[in-house]
Structure formats: structure tokens, C-alpha cells
Amino acid sequence: MRRRVIVALLAVTSLAIPSLAAARGVTVTSKHTTGGFAAVSSCGSLAGIGVAWLSTANAVTSVTLSSIPAGCVGGILSITLASSSNTSLGSVAATSVTATSQTLSVSGSPTATSVAKVFVAVSGP
Amino acid sequence: MSRHASHKSIRAGLPSLGRFALPAVTGLVVFGAVTAFAASLSVSSKSLGAGNATVSSCNASAAVTYNTAYSSTVPGYKVSTAPVTTAAACNGLAYKVTLTGAGNASLAEVSGTLDASGNASPDFSTNNISAATVTGVSVTITG
Numbered sequence A: 001m002r003r004r005v006i007v008a009l010l011a012v013t014s015l016a017i018p019s020l021a022a023a024r025g026v027t028v029t030s031k032h033t034t035g036g037f038a039a040v041s042s043c044g045s046l047a048g049i050g051v052a053w054l055s056t057a058n059a060v061t062s063v064t065l066s067s068i069p070a071g072c073v074g075g076i077l078s079i080t081l082a083s084s085s086n087t088s089l090g091s092v093a094a095t096s097v098t099a100t101s102q103t104l105s106v107s108g109s110p111t112a113t114s115v116a117k118v119f120v121a122v123s124g125p
Numbered sequence B: 001m002s003r004h005a006s007h008k009s010i011r012a013g014l015p016s017l018g019r020f021a022l023p024a025v026t027g028l029v030v031f032g033a034v035t036a037f038a039a040s041l042s043v044s045s046k047s048l049g050a051g052n053a054t055v056s057s058c059n060a061s062a063a064v065t066y067n068t069a070y071s072s073t074v075p076g077y078k079v080s081t082a083p084v085t086t087a088a089a090c091n092g093l094a095y096k097v098t099l100t101g102a103g104n105a106s107l108a109e110v111s112g113t114l115d116a117s118g119n120a121s122p123d124f125s126t127n128n129i130s131a132a133t134v135t136g137v138s139v140t141i142t143g
Helices: A002-016 A018-022 B021-027
Strands: A033-039 A050-056 A059-066 A076-082 A088-096 A102-105 A117-123 B002-004 B028-031 B034-037 B061-064 B067-071 B076-081 B094-100 B106-113 B136-142
Touching (some): A076 A102, A088 A102, A117 B076
Antiparallel strands (some): A033 B034, A059 A102
16 A cells, blocks of 8 residues: 555656656757848839829819839829828729829719829839 | 829829829839848857757748828828738748838837738738838748
């Protein structure tokens, strides 16, 4: 009976303190670590882009961009028409740039006379 | 129905366009999708005993693209998310994406865990980072 108790106690001890068994042999492992940096560049100069729009009953229905840099073809274009206080009045859903001149539908039916600013963003290609 | 047409440049637009010609220019933002190539990093770690460890990479590259959203706060387009694509071998590992601007200054940093495909879509919306100010991106993957 006493022998059984001792064996049981030894078993419990080794399970409860597993680090004791592993203390001598040390295996070093390393985590994956990778990192990198990339410059974010423009697809071209946008200073020469022309902006025009079509309005019906003083509501802007479409916007035409011309002279889009060829390097931007393939990128994703977004346009927002805003008021003088930068409130969004209407926008063009993100769409692919397929040519250097493009006409796009405007949602929100912004009042033409209220549009004071046009914001354009191109992500990619 | 009336049609307003611009000439070759915004500045040369018809009188009705002139009042917002300059804001349009300042609002123009373009930044390309980039590929962030992984590079070796020095690693220090605490250990018991002596030994050597090899630092391995789960993938050779990480591609970063950008989604934008208009913000009247900026005002202009801000970076909403910057999806990161790596490889399935990187699944479950921790990532950190840092957008940098002029002088390599950190603009914002988002961290998280890569999904089962080794991808993630860190959200920068609350940081209100103007897309026009982003000139670089850094990606770190650990795990």
C-alpha cells in the first residue's frame, strides 16, 4: 500500500512541474520575422487633367476627365464633388481607369451651382 | 440641358469651372499599388541556455494595395484600408503595416493577424490619413 502511494506522488510531481525535466536541454527556435518598405509613387502628373460635367436641370449627372496620365490606366479612380465647406454633394463610384479620357456617371444628383470642389483619387495601377 | 466642357487643363476651363479649378488640383491624388518586398531583420530574443536559431521568412514578398474614402475632415481622399497579400504560409502570423510620409515619418500604424490565406485588410479609417501624403509603406510580419 505504501509503495503505491509513493509511486503516485512521484507521478503527480513530474506532471505538475514539467519544466524540471526540460531545464537542461535547451532548444532554440526562432519566430518568422520579415519586413520591408516600399515607396508609394504617383502614376503620373495630374496637373493637366481636365474636368468637365454634364448637368440636367442644374443637377450634375456625369463628369468627364480628360488628359488622364497614361500611367494611371488600370488604376482605380474615385471622384467626389464637394461644396465650399468640403461637404460631399455627389460622387463617382470607384471605377477602373480604362483610357486617358473618361466620362463617368455621378450619383447624388449634386446641384451644379453648389459644387465648389472636385476631389479625385487614383489608386494603382 | 447644358454642358460644361474643359480644355486641356483644369485651369483653362470655362468660367463656370474656374472657381473650383484650384481645389480640384489640390484634391487630385494618385498613389500606386506597391509591393513590399520582405527583407531580413535583426532579431533579439531572450533564451535560457545557449544555442543558435535560424530566422526564416514565411514568404518573399507582401503586396499592399489601397482603398480610399472621401473625408470632409481631411478634406479629400483618405486611406480607408490597405489590404496586404502574402502567402498561406504566413497564416496566423502577426503583421504590422505602417504608412509613412515626408521624411519617412510614420503617419499611422495598424497591426493584426493574417488570415488563413496570409492576407489582411488593416483599417486606417480612423487615422484620417490623406492619401496625398502617403509616400511609403512598411510591412513587418512576425510569429
